Amino acid sequence: xxxxxxxxxxxxxxxxxxxxxxxxxxxxxxxxxxxxxxxxxxxxxxxxxxxxxxxxxxxxxxxxxxxxxxxxxxxxxxxxxxxxxxxxxxxxxxxxxxxxxxxxxxxxxxxxxxxxx
Numbered sequence: 001x002x003x004x005x006x007x008x009x010x011x012x013x014x015x016x017x018x019x020x021x022x023x024x025x026x027x028x029x030x031x032x033x034x035x036x037x038x039x040x041x042x043x044x045x046x047x048x049x050x051x052x053x054x055x056x057x058x059x060x061x062x063x064x065x066x067x068x069x070x071x072x073x074x075x076x077x078x079x080x081x082x083x084x085x086x087x088x089x090x091x092x093x094x095x096x097x098x099x100x101x102x103x104x105x106x107x108x109x110x111x112x113x114x115x116x117x
Contacts, residue, residue, distance in 0.1 A: 010064070011032040011033055011034060011094065012032065012033050013030065013031065013032055013033070014031040014032060014033055014091065014093050017091075018031050018091045018093055019031060021090060021091060022087055022091070022093075022095075024095065027098070028097065028098055028101055029095055029096065029097060029098065030061060030080070030081045030095070030096040030097075030098060031093045031094070031095050032061075032093055032094045032095075032096070033092070033093060034086065034092050034093055034094045035092055036048060036092070056083045056086070056094065057083055057084055057085060058082065058083065059082070059083045060079050060081070060082065060083070061079070061080055061081035061082065061083055061096040061099075062077045062078065062079055062080065063077065063078045063080045064076070064077045065077075079099055080096075080098065080099055081096030081097055081098050081099050082096055082097050082099060082102070083095075083096045084096060084097055
């Protein structure tokens with residue numbers, strides 16, 4: 001039985017001009033370049049992304065730090081945002097809400113505190 005699939009893309013943040021073009025606030029949003037191509041980690045070559053970007057809303061945006069130690073890779077990941085939409089036009093990008101705002105709202109409005117890991 002297949003319960004679901006996992007999709008991961010390593011994307012770069014957009015430049016400030018994208019935030020002003022779409023009227024986004026960099027203190028509350030992340031905007032990531034999504035041009036339909038990504039580097040294949042096995043071949044090191046750019047390839048067309050076959051996965052659909054639609055349907056990613058509600059998914060996590062993770063900051064992943066990858067370091068090499070003695071020829072081996074180690075990674076550490078942190079949830080930093082929740083995906084909310086895809087914008088297509090002059091600048092194709094994925095947009096996420098910053099998780100810190102959600103956590104601050106839960107703390108202020110509901111009295112819920114979540115410890116950072």
